Amino acid sequence: MSSDQQQRSGPVRRDPGQWGTLPDCKRVLVVIHSTVYGRRLQDLLPVFRADLRVSVQFTVAPHAFNSGVEAVLADLGGTALPWEEACRTRFDLILTAGSQGMEQLTGPVVRLPHGAGHIKLSRPQDTADRTVGGFGRRYLTWQGKVVPVAFAVAHDEDLAAVARWCPEALPITEVVGDASYDRIALGLGQRGAHRAALGLREDERLVLVSSTWGLGSAFNRLDSLLPRLLTELPGYRVALLVHPNVWAGHGAWQVRSWLADALGDRIVLVPPQHDWRPVLIAADFVIGDHGSVTLYGTMTDAPILISRYPFRSVNQDSPGAQLARTAPALSPSRPLAEQLDYAAERYRAADYRKIAARISSRPGSFNQGIRELLYRVLELGEPAHRPQTEPLALPEPLVHRGPR
Incomplete structure (x- = not known):
């Protein structure tokens, strides 16, 4: 089987460890809970492109909707760590668009929202006081302490949402814009x-x-x-x-x-x-x-x-x-x-x-904003070029696919 066929068939499930060719890289873990979260995080991965100082790995976190995440990882062709192994490993940066399990990981966590516009409220059964999904204490704290070192949001309005729903997280909240925008x-x-x-x-x-x-x-x-x-x-x-x-x-x-x-x-x-x-x-x-x-x-x-x-x-x-x-x-x-x-x-x-205009208050600047934040957490100087917005790939034709 060729390497291309292996990548298409699924993610590589191994950690090169001491056998890695570039073992001195800063280690970045991308935590994928669901297809939506994975695609959201995929938009920021180009900021690490061609940087031989950074090694990116992936893991699938426990989540009710993580069916289909394997396909996301297969498309990326990334190194996937089992969740239990990821929890035993220290990383220099952890990226996540969800909150479930982030307190189990070791390393500085940077959280992003997984949707736009702080629209939905949390479900009534999740908390006595309904908060904006992703912005309340149950999403940003564990046992009374804020878990992420940074919460990267899209709009200045999000600062008010954090101030209302989880004010203790306001000092770590940073406006960087929105990749999809x-x-x-x-x-x-x-x-x-x-x-x-x-x-x-x-x-x-x-x-x-x-x-x-x-x-x-x-x-x-x-x-x-x-x-x-x-x-x-x-x-x-x-x-x-x-x-x-x-x-x-x-x-x-x-x-x-x-x-x-x-x-x-x-x-x-x-x-x-x-x-x-x-x-x-x-x-x-x-x-x-x-x-x-x-x-x-x-x-x-x-x-x-x-x-x-x-x-x-x-x-x-x-x-x-x-x-x-x-x-x-x-x-x-x-x-x-x-x-x-x-x-x-x-x-x-x-x-x-x-x-x-309320989706992003940093239009056209997401890659610049998120790169500045992530490299600050990594304690690395940024690459000496201006990051560019990635063009969307041309889509496949609209073709009917019946049940299989």
Whole structure:
């Protein structure tokens, strides 16, 4: 078997240890809890590219939705340590977008949010006082002590969220920007190339239907929307984007099976391993709920319809809540094509630009900000070049894949 075949078949499960060719590197551990967290952290890995002083390893942390993480690691071709071994090893830097298990690791932890816009509140059963997911004490402290040495957030508004929900973490919170914001902004200039790669004709209109996970998600009531997509939008292409936690929680076969009768050449389910950002860039309309994808849609010129919004589960001070107060709400009784036309007619770019500006207060500067932070923690001088935003890879064509 060739080395390329080995990398495609799965991550290398070994630690070179004393046999490593570059044993004196600073050791960085990337902790992946789920596909979403892994893709989030993957965006910052280019800051270590070509630096022979740094060695990056990966581990899969315990999490309810870590099914599918192996595929992320296989794509990266990285060295994967078993969780138990990672917990026994000291690292010079630990990167994580989740909180579960971080207190078990040894080394300075840098935490990032795993979504945009501090939208969702923690579940009622998780804590007596609901906090913004990822920003409360249960996410940043252990036994009364702050665990990370740094919490890298996207916007100045996040400082207020930390001050409210976990004030003891405010001194270690640093605003660095948002990687997805920067990469989408760069990709908007290549919209035509992304549409062509997806297989869209120039005159073909694409509707992106996006759902987060959980009881308040659009997927929870997708059975009422899918038949309408089939019958009411004959002149449109539709891409259905389902949160990776749904795939991880129920399995790929089950998700495709549930949607089988609705899918075909005109309505395509985007696989969780595919990057959602080129599809968002290519879309002419977005129908979404309170997930991050809908919020990122404010960066594009696509009119947005809100399919479902559980206000009691949403931070009312978030840009996501502002979007729900701005965009038209999907009606169950009016024709979809009429509602899309209405959303286009009522669309005011300036209103959505104001919302998009709340995603990142360091536009175009994420790689610079995160590199400064990480190399400070590593106690290394930064490489002598300006970091660049990575262009998004051109997507694979929108092709129907049935249950297997």
